[in-house]
Amino acid sequence: MSAGPARVTFYSRPGCHLCEEAEVVVAAVCAELGESYETVMIDADPELQARFTDEVPVTFVDGRQHDFWRVDATRLRAALTA
Template sequence: MDEPRVTLYGRAGCHLCDEARTVIARVCADLGEEYVEVDIDADPELQRRFTDEVPVTFVDGRQHDFWRVSEDRLRAALA
């Protein structure tokens, strides 16, 4: 199986992360894509890198969005 095209970097208790997860899950389900979620607090380097920007979304290994996920932009990126 291929790697998921979408990665969501976030943390527990983050309401923006919860909103991003909802959008990402819906778009990925509609398009038959997979996504993976990474808890930045489990990795000190990720925590330093993203602490003020979560949630951060990557598509195909490149940063796509942070704080909010645009459903339209995500759909376009995965098309």
């Protein structure tokens, strides 16, 4: 794993089937590339809940929004290796 801060932030919520599917992709790509990711549950923060409620899961790479609803492994890999 990378020694620095996580390059990928994965915004999620409990019970979200799209979130569960997307996190599998995020975890696999990050493991393959030696990157770490952090998961943030939006329901714990009213501001995040209001911002992302209809878009979860939402994936950020290096602080910029990358994907929402679904995570494409090829696109994520490209963003992390660019």
